Amino acid sequence: MSKSKINVGNFFEDFKIGQVIRHAAPRTVTVGEVALYTALYLPRFAVQSSTAFAQAIGYERAPIDDLLVFHLVLGKTVPDVSLNAIANLGYADFKFLIPVYPGDTLSATSEVIGLKENSNKETGVVYVRTTGANQRGETVLSYARWVMVKKRDRDAPVGPEIVPDLPKSVAPSELGKAAPPINVGAYDKALAGSRYIWGDYEQGEKIDHIDGMTVEEAEHQLATRLYQNNSKVHFNQYYEAQGRFGKRIIYGGHVISLARALSFNGLENVFHISAVNGGRHVNPLFAGGTVFAWSEVLEKAEIPGRQDIGALRLRLVATKDKPCADFPLHGAEGKPDPAVLLDLDYWGVLPR
Amino acid sequence: MSKSKINVGNFFEDFKIGQVIRHAAPRTVTVGEVALYTALYLPRFAVQSSTAFAQAIGYERAPIDDLLVFHLVLGKTVPDVSLNAIANLGYADFKFLIPVYPGDTLSATSEVIGLKENSNKETGVVYVRTTGANQRGETVLSYARWVMVKKRDRDAPVGPEIVPDLPKSVAPSELGKAAPPINVGAYDKALAGSRYIWGDYEQGEKIDHIDGMTVEEAEHQLATRLYQNNSKVHFNQYYEAQGRFGKRIIYGGHVISLARALSFNGLENVFHISAVNGGRHVNPLFAGGTVFAWSEVLEKAEIPGRQDIGALRLRLVATKDKPCADFPLHGAEGKPDPAVLLDLDYWGVLPR
Amino acid sequence: MSKSKINVGNFFEDFKIGQVIRHAAPRTVTVGEVALYTALYLPRFAVQSSTAFAQAIGYERAPIDDLLVFHLVLGKTVPDVSLNAIANLGYADFKFLIPVYPGDTLSATSEVIGLKENSNKETGVVYVRTTGANQRGETVLSYARWVMVKKRDRDAPVGPEIVPDLPKSVAPSELGKAAPPINVGAYDKALAGSRYIWGDYEQGEKIDHIDGMTVEEAEHQLATRLYQNNSKVHFNQYYEAQGRFGKRIIYGGHVISLARALSFNGLENVFHISAVNGGRHVNPLFAGGTVFAWSEVLEKAEIPGRQDIGALRLRLVATKDKPCADFPLHGAEGKPDPAVLLDLDYWGVLPR
16 A cells, blocks of 8 residues: 555556656746756856847747756656656657746646567667647647656567657758747847857857866756656665666756857857757766867758748767867767767757 | 854743744745745645646645745744754644745744753753744744753753643644635646545555655755754854764754655645644754655544645654665664654645 | 857957957846845845835835845956956955846946056956946946956067056945935834944944855855856866866855855844945865854944935955954964955945
8 A cells, every 4th residue: 555656657568659648747937947047057148148138139038948948848757757767768859839938837748659669578668749838738849759668567568669750850941939030130249249140150160168067966956856857866876876877867958958058158149949859868977077068060051931040950069077179979989989978969049 | 342243042041931032034935935945855746836726726826835934934033042952842733824925025923932941951941932924914824843942051040940731733623724715626636746635545544755865965055045044053064073963964844845845756636734733853864865755644634614625644754864665763662763854743735 | 160159268468448348148137046145145134035124114125135236247247357367356446336126137348447467478467347237227336356367478469557546445425326215214123133233333343253154066156157157267177176276166256145144143234235345355265165254344434415324344354164253364474364265345334
């Protein structure tokens, strides 16, 4: 009886194709979350930092940072989707669709869109399509994600393998949905911190963001709790001391936010992440590590129907304890550089 | 002259029966405090997490977490009541009476209701009745608390011993005052995270909340400062290095909030603490410790006049570095288990 | 190409007399920042803590803490002024001019008012006049600051030496601009925490604030990021491990805020810092240190035209791991006591 009311998370064999999960704990996002997010990462993008700046260019007020929206939505899915996950494998078709403002309430729903048992029969890959909605029921964020989840029982029967067909990248025509029409004339580049806009970047250009940020245990714990992400590995040193690494693993999203904030130096006007094409957490990060980052312009795209903003497809790479002047990515023999933490492929938008 | 304007706190012989102390530093509680509270403990109760959820069931908006209200009120009393306390002995007749919302300003008053010198003449027990009020002067919280306080002067004369007659528990008829009439039909159990409501719990039922949370120095210091609780032992490593434990002692209320947040897993719909019958901080916690928790349903009660909500009298036990699958409480020879930090007896309310 | 878009900061030879720099990242200050500020320092001044208290005496609502305004304004200047600074030399003519309220957006501008190359030709002193403005363009804060900045190229030619003539102190007639007319009758001294007002302090009086606060890495990093101050030395253990001290240096402003919060005990009614006459960061602080503080009343002044408030010119001294019962300041042979971190000279205002 003692555990009957306890959520121990779903195991691979608990998921069914087409199953829709309404996740618990809707969350009202406020200026309180915004201030903490600033204190955790040091973002300086003017649109999110200043209501006056945001309103001047066309927002209702300063929107919630895209990644904060993502973390809050993902956090809700953890108890149902990834409490028994052993690896966070990937993201695809990840789009921000409507701006989120302080006072909005976010909730999340996931549909199981793919299931594939691994040959060891001890784990399987679960693919979900997660949507985050606001209090009016409008979808603010939609993404596909796949994670490797343990089976409760090696011998449990599972259904046929279904692997969803996911796009390699989000098409430019789908970008910019969460950016209102921007009054480019009112966009003050000096206040934003750089004179470089869309036309100033070139495909193939690489940028070393030069700064580094050391992460403390208290910081990543505060962040991950702020997102109501209750994944055990981030918080419980008693168990992790006996685990794979002997220490708490930092939530991968924490690294994304650190790298994004570091990328301000060189990408000051990329004020909005419109879509994520894909991403991998290449290595885990632990407290005490210092995160560095670099970016590469993979592609430049016009957004159909938008003269105000253009899109840059950017690779954002984060490393641990390794400055990025030589843009580390691959190590010896084609293996990833062991210092690489994150390899993210996203569409950022900036004024034209 | 140098110390004449300094508050060094009251000593046992400074308290008089019937003395009323208006505590300093009224405090406006905002969504800023709410966000930090979430980041410190990972609470996920839907009523406090979501304005949309709270309004749907009958609140004006998402109320401030009961324990945050408690910590803020208690924090104000510290400079006057417990700056020279050496032990926090107990609570009784502890009731939440009105919801607190962001924007409300809390202030606190204490009346001395009992005094009892210890036989060693070096300390005595001070009993106070503390009330927290909002900016309209309405009492939002009322509790009796007793602490062991040092005497300044062993030979100082003291008055006759007066020990107040405090109830062992709060009567069901006094519960639910701070919960508005709940529209149970609008209470979305999936969003709240569990299908189990009042009728599903049984007296004697025990729940292991399974998760654990490791506490860092920065975290408990941030929390305790957030509550404007200036008790020296939590912040000053220079002095504590020479003290009883050689390290800073974590505010006992931090453990209560951690245990309450952990108890979400199994008590998801117990959205409100209505009263505390009693509680003991059995052992101190230090940074680096991992807190686990379990609960027992001590009693089930209907609340007279309320068809919307029912009450569960719950024992909430927190431990340090000890998972709670076997519900640790007593150790060898009837002594408390040395891993037990907290033994709290409270009334929670949940939908019927 | 890789670094062409990167801000590596200005070097001494990049500054020109009369140059005006509009700093990036305007910032909307909210109750989120206020809550974090409380959690970082434990301030208890009633005016900033309580909207009800502030409104009763004449403010629109609880104003943003003066030092939080200062940190936010200074943070903006770092990327342009002090990214290549090796010492923060001083402040002068530092005045708060208008109250800042939650919701206001702060931006900052600096004018270069002095330049003086050092004889080693490797560094020089840059003097700037920085003003912080709100969203209506009103100046909320103005100060002169000088820092020692590296030269990029030892042989770069520099202009003639210009050292601005800065006042040794702010005149009483310039004080109180950011304090509205105070309804002294409504100022509740019990709620504020002390019965001592302007008339109760005497020139030469020294106050040991008795309490101490130990600083953790996570805390000063959260604070400094909250201020969007991206000075490298505070965050990057990878580099600092190889640096002068082998560890991260705590932002000097963190010490000012800690000392100011500690000074509540003894200066409870000094609710507002009106001006700073000068200040020196005497020694650096590192995580693990415990900060203590003491104050001396250097001068008492009436503020022309104000019967409601009076001014105290206060020396605020902070120390590391050294209680202040004997008011440490000078060490052996006229050198500063090596435990002294901060020696600040400011005008505080309080009710008459």
